[in-house]
Amino acid sequence: MSKDISIxxxxxxxxxxxxxxxxxxxxxxxxxxxxxxPEPGWMTELFPGTTCTRWSHTLGAFSAIVLINDALxxxxxxxxxxxxxxxxxxxxxxxxxxxxxxxxxxDSHDFEGISRALxxxxxxxxxxxxxxxxxxxxxxxxxxxxxDLSAExxxxxx
Numbered sequence: 001m002s003k004d005i006s007i008x009x010x011x012x013x014x015x016x017x018x019x020x021x022x023x024x025x026x027x028x029x030x031x032x033x034x035x036x037x038p039e040p041g042w043m044t045e046l047f048p049g050t051t052c053t054r055w056s057h058t059l060g061a062f063s064a065i066v067l068i069n070d071a072l073x074x075x076x077x078x079x080x081x082x083x084x085x086x087x088x089x090x091x092x093x094x095x096x097x098x099x100x101x102x103x104x105x106x107d108s109h110d111f112e113g114i115s116r117a118l119x120x121x122x123x124x125x126x127x128x129x130x131x132x133x134x135x136x137x138x139x140x141x142x143x144x145x146x147x148d149l150s151a152e153x154x155x156x157x158x
Contacts, residue, residue: 021145022062025098028141029133034058034101054101065097091146096154102127102138124155 018026025031034054069090072081103123128139128151142149 022094022098024141024145025095025138026059028136028138030127030130030138031058031098031102033133037101039101058098058101061100062094062097065094069093088148091149092154095142095146095149099124099138099154125151 032055034057037054039052039054039057069085072078073085075081128142129137131137139151142151
């Protein structure tokens with residue numbers, strides 16, 4: 001295995017290789033804060049032992065997308081996927097999976113039911129440029145490792 005690839009911690013899916021540019025996103029503090037955000041919300045009342053976080057959900061979502069893509073690419077019964085799979089589109093889909101919960105916080109889906117003004121998608125683009133966690137923002141990491149990526153386009157895949 002090359003030096004610029006690490007293996008994601010085993011989550012709900014098999015370990016998935018992380019390229020340097022994927023690790024660069026997962027290492028950003030604004031994304032790592034998801035480790036402290038509980039994912040299940042009020043479900044903990046029904047399932048008190050639930051310990052899933054937005055971070056583990058994000059790792060699982062990214063792993064699932066990578067594994068689905070790999071399965072489609074290697075499936076001889078789906079030759080059209082290999083013909084039409086576009087690297088640029090796939091990059092947008094992969095980054096979308098990584099950033100899927102970026103605007104989430106504990107119980108955020110519950111708050112979204114109260115007001116459309118509290119929808120987590122509205123916070124995502126602001127978080128890309130937020131310097132609370134330092135001047136090297138998530139948008140700068142995206143621009144460095146994926147110079148052709150459009151953050152606005154990434155969120156159309158969600």
